Amino acid sequence: MKDFPYTEKKDTRSGFGAGLHELGKTNANVVALCADLIGSLKMDAFVKDFPERFFQVGIAEANMMGLAAGLTIGGKIPFTGTFANFSTGRVYDQIRQSIAYSGKNVKICASHAGLTLGEDGATHQILEDVGMMKMLPGMTVINPCDYNQTKAATLAIADYEGPVYLRFGRPVVPNFTPADQKFEIGKALMLNEGTDVSIFATGHLVWKAILAGHLLAEKGINAEIINIHTIKPLDEEAVLQSVRKTRCVVTAEEHQMHGGLGDSIAQLLAREEPLPLEMVAVNDSFGESGTPDQLMEKYGLNEAAIVAAVEKVMSRRK
């Protein structure tokens, strides 16, 4: 099992803020909108240095999505910023009609996704957003794993023409991906080659998968670990290549089982390569208040849960 050394822990939302600030300097068409959460989204630097390209919308997310669609007419590349909950469920119809169906080049940037939002509780802990966004025709869905990858993804989506949902989070997590690693939309990243099981992880669960990989190695299990930062379009070739070798699969994500990464991979396997699969995800439940670590443990989204899922799926392998 490979080591993934890191020197600091950072939040993925700060990676977004840093990427957006860099885009301010390098791409004159990039504009940003925020619904009263500049500090939470780490948009301060962009607001300070590019005030003429920043629009404070206030607590009016539906309006923000419409404004963003309108700003593309004239060649702007709008990045909207608010919590994942208010970036998706609250404004699904606005995104559907004015952005996705209209094919607008809007980047929906969503922070505080999932349980790791923590103490604010279930009203804010959206676990359905990936499902909603991936169902929209033409929508690209990206969930990077750490600060560096989130920054790289932020830069990459500005160069991509079309609507994108970029999902990131609140807590600090190990920043282990190389700072100079280019972000390729739709291209899965091999983290550890293995032969016994394929673990496909996204977002904060990528690091948990690495921790699980070490625990599994102690048990003599050689896990292949792949970072699926782009949930849609899914890198089907990378997934199939891996599962044809390992013959069993675990998916890991900070999302509902219904509609998430595991759901996408299960569908692919059912069509192309039916094999046993276990999902590490929230099982048809809302979250609750607590610290991120407490919640990830209670809802079964940590390395121990991944190890248990691997042992179960390997026992099912024919």
Added chain:
Amino acid sequence: MSASSSPAEATATRSITELKQIAAQVRRDIVRMVHAVNSGHPGGSLGCTDLLVALYFKFMKHTPEPFDMNGVGQDLFFLSNGHISPVFYSVLARSGYFPVSELATFRKLDSRLQGHPTTHEHLPGVRVASGSLGQGLSVAIGAAQAKKLNNDNRTVYVLMGDGELEEGQIWEAAMYAPHHKVDNLIAVVDRNGQQIDGPTEKVGGLGDLRAKFEAFGWQVIEADGNQFETLLPALEEAQSLLGQGKPVMLLMDTQMGFGVDYMMGSHKWHGVAPNDEQLEKALQQLEVEQNSDY
């Protein structure tokens, strides 16, 4: 003149007589389109015909061909109440955005003329999908702000239905535009007083719209939207109010179904198509041309 032969660009010199001829042609298109597929929304379309004719054939600077989505250097129009697509499609076709013959495909399979307007089928002249109500004002404000960023001094127009004002997003946008000094925007409300379930005041209680928008910081003017004699000066006044730090709102009184006597003023023709006999009666009232090409 023939409305279909030479109206491709707006001209400030076009007379009321010419505009009336074009409007009659557009109304004929509308009733034929909804009759042909036995569906669609003639009522609001007929009521808003004069506005769209005035904008596309007199006030707006626009380039139908080649169509440019970004529209830099052009005036832009957004239809927020997308169900009145028949009038939008007719005016676009009669302006030269696409062939008039294509109106015959309205609401049919594989058509670019969807029941509600979309960019998805790449119909020239449409810049955003609409149909789910309440979204167009936000989009128009965004487009107006893009114009400011581009140092483009042209104007953005948006049309909403009055029933549509029951949507909350409208009021989010109504609060935003004055706060951000979006003063290159003329919004129009089609105040026909009708919505699907009946009169707006019975269904939703819109109340004093002038007072409401003024309280939100808009410059508000009112006009009869079915008389060019009052509509044209109102649009001129609206243009004169641009650039003063506030958006402009035109509350336009219309009659649903204007021009066809049995449809006028009733919500019953909001989303119902005329039958063969009713079509003939409507066309008689709308001065059918002998050599109409549609």
